[in-house]
Amino acid sequence: MADDAPLLEARDIVVAFGSFRAVDGASLAIRKGEIIGLIGPNGAGKSTFFNCLAGERQPASGSIMLRGRDVTRASPEDHALLGLARSWQVPAVFDDMSVHENVMVGAFLRHPHAAEAAAAADQVIDFTGLRPVARARSGSLGTPARKRLEIARALATEPEILLLDEALAGLTPTEVRAAIDLVRQIHARGITLVIVEHVMEVILSLAHRAVVFNQGKVIAQGAPRDVVQDPGVIEAYLGRSLSRKPPA
């Protein structure tokens, strides 16, 4: 694998629900070290596309390469093994387990022995700031801690690339800032990130490259500040009425 080859590359992805094409020939190449923001109006197909990248859904046609391997039809667990991790839009933590045990489930992927997995989970818990609730039953956590736990659990699989599905939605402005800090620290560890997000502030302050979806296609991509001023994007995503006063 050449150094400049993409870490994750999707080509001409098509996903159809009956006659409706949720994703209609979308392509995206992600290089190591990037932070990609996937944006677009509701129903644009970005979540469906995201689930194809994560191995959760198989496209009707098109191909996906992860670290030089064809993973178009690979299972979610094989994606994890190859170094791809994800969070869920609706937090899917294991309610009956403690926070530490949740993270251990992720850590077991690279550390088969319980003692090593526990130690690895401890490191991730410190890194993500979950130490105060480490022994708590995860079902008792509020939304911000659950979202953080989702990220911690994914990090424990020691991924090369992390896919975050609206990991910051529903947080207060203070919590969003804390979460942005966490994402920056994750990136500083050399992990490539793909973020689906509605909160524009997040994309503008984090993403190196914004990729805009509309009607199942990628309609624009580039530096976030350029993309949000693209007339086509403004029309599709922000609505026509905003075109006279571009967002800050």
Place this chain on the structure above:
Amino acid sequence: MSAATIPTAPRAAGRWVLGVAALAALLAWPLLVEDEFIQRIGALVMLSALSASAWNLVGGYAGQISIGHVLFFGCGAYASLLGFTWFEWAPILGAPFGIATSLLLALIVGSPTLRLKGHYFSMATIALAELARIVVVNTPALGGAVGVSGPAMPRSVLDLSFISPLPYYYIFGSVLAVLLLFTWWMSRGRMGFYLRAIRGQERAARSLGVPAQRYKLFALLVSAAFTSLTGSLYAAMLGFVDPDSGLGILLSVKMVIAAALGGAGTLFGPLVGSAILVPLEEMTNAAFGGGGTGITYVVYGAIIVLISRFAPGGLAEIWTWLRARGTRRGG
């Protein structure tokens, strides 16, 4: 973690003392009670705990609810007594064949249905168990509706045919100890974590690299093997099995209820559940005679309603809750 070990050390020691005391009590009580009726109930509690603990591996820890586990129980029971009927083997020598058949049937029912989400696995297990019962009823070579018997008189110790219930109590108890040790070892390692993760959120578990299908199937295979062994031990003790006692759906339900009452997915839940249910059943049977069997169903129904309404985690949940309250008051 060195700071945490100081306050927990006396508690851990206390738990060891409690565990050793409980084990000693379990070993000693049948010797102190002379009443054979009660000793017999003790043996049946162990037998029930054995099958419920085996069910617990796949139904409790992995959260895949089988309502057809009697299929594996029946394989073990029939293999034992057919081995005697056909070849005059000691019943227990049929156990490996029962286990082999059970593993094969577990693969057949598990491979396609554990891939699917929802209730397909539960439904498939009921269907296969009922199918097996109907096939046996209609096959004279398998004893038909009449059933098959073991040796009328014990020929050697290998026949495991004793007049006193005590040897059965200790045999069943030893096998249960092996199963619980395995379960305990499993629950602390990767497999235990993975099964609980699958039970909690299968999609999320898979995204963390958990090969869910493989783990569920493995849990089912181990569970089926131990359930089958339980069936063989049952056949050795009773010396008789017919389609109702070896393949009846009520037996599957009993395994589920015993585990759920004590706490599905906990180590001792099935044993606790059995220690409550079996004496209850034996006493209603003794009090009401043959007509009492109907009462048993009513009691089971009531238990299902009470557990699902008030404590889906079984008695283990109530125990944890009480302890949490106690610690809060004490601290």
